[in-house]
Amino acid sequence: MPSVPTPDDARDPSARSASGTGVEDDGSTRPRTTRGVSETDRVQRAASEVRDATAAGTSEATPGEPSEGAPAGPPAPAPRSPYAKMSQPTTVRNVVWALSLTMVVVIVVAILFFGVGRDLQREIPENSRVDVTASAERAQDVAPFTVAVPEVDEGWEATGARYQDGEDPRWTIRYSAPSRGLVTMTETTAVTPALVQDLLPGAHSQGTVDVAGTACAVYVGEGEGASRGIACSADGAAILVHGDVEQEELVELATPALEAVRG
Known part of the structure; x- marks a missing residue:
């Protein structure tokens, strides 16, 4: 790859010629300044485009979300459904509590409907x-x-x-x-x-x-x-x-x- 001319080389043609970047080795004194400057511009333009693209990608990334190409972490666990909690094995204590509450309700209804045995003080409406x-x-x-x-x-x-x-x-x-x-x-x-x-x-x-x-x-x-x-x-x-x-x-x-x- 040909050397990129520096500003000092552009001002001093004799220095450029001595370094071998301004003239060919076959003794020709024809300058190659136009080609060297053009390639330098292309390299600088490409580097600028890369920097612009990198800056744009960084600014558009959503905070808290991994950028494209970044390794993905483990997925967050899904919330448990209430039906899944209800499907857990029922313990003997829960069965006893359920039966006890049912019996209490039945006894209260029976007392309200039939009374407690024979009420000796009950008056006839x-x-x-x-x-x-x-x-x-x-x-x-x-x-x-x-x-x-x-x-x-x-x-x-x-x-x-x-x-x-x-x-x-x-x-x-x-x-x-x-x-x-x-x-x-x-x-x-x-x-x-x-x-x-x-x-x-x-x-x-x-x-x-x-x-x-x-x-x-x-x-x-x-x-x-x-x-x-x-x-x-x-x-x-x-x-x-x-x-x-x-x-x-x-x-x-x-x-x-x-x-x-x-x-």
């Missing part, structure tokens, strides 16, 4: 009270006996009244006793052993008791805490009062019931 007199008037139109509507003392609440027609007609009134026990008065044409076993399964006779001047049979069911019953007959009708209360309360209801039958 006014709009739920039974009109025994109106039911008895409708039953009297078809009943073969005098339909009894006992005049009970305070503390007794009628919870239901129903007449069953057919070969074995029955007039039934259900009460809540002052002790908050449940007592049922059933009136029919006669108290038969089949009726006693139907209303008091496994019951057996246990003497008599006086009710409004009438000797009435006493029945007691099987097992501890079994229901009791008192059966009385008068004027072509029979009454069986039974429930899970003491005998005194049965007599307390049987007395006005028997008086109602007698008229």
Whole structure:
């Protein structure tokens, strides 16, 4: 590659000739200044273009992003999906917690809907009270006996009244006793052993008791805490009062019931 002339060589032709860059070795004195300057310009222009391209590439690069040709780092981990977290194995503790919460909800719903056993202090809502007199008037139109509507003392609440027609007609009134026990008065044409076993399964006779001047049979069911019953007959009708209360309360209801039958 020919030497690039310096500014001093351009001012001193004799120095350029002595260095061998201005004339040929064959003794010719023809200057080659034009060719040497042209190649120098091209080299300088190329170097300038390289610098411009490098500066442009550096300014356009986005901060924080690797430039083109730079080695790429490891990819960033993708965020975990919530469904992936839910797919982890369920532990026994989680199962126990879920079952416990479910049982609590079921118990609360059961308490609100059914109550806790038998509430001894629960009052019957006014709009739920039974009109025994109106039911008895409708039953009297078809009943073969005098339909009894006992005049009970305070503390007794009628919870239901129903007449069953057919070969074995029955007039039934259900009460809540002052002790908050449940007592049922059933009136029919006669108290038969089949009726006693139907209303008091496994019951057996246990003497008599006086009710409004009438000797009435006493029945007691099987097992501890079994229901009791008192059966009385008068004027072509029979009454069986039974429930899970003491005998005194049965007599307390049987007395006005028997008086109602007698008229």
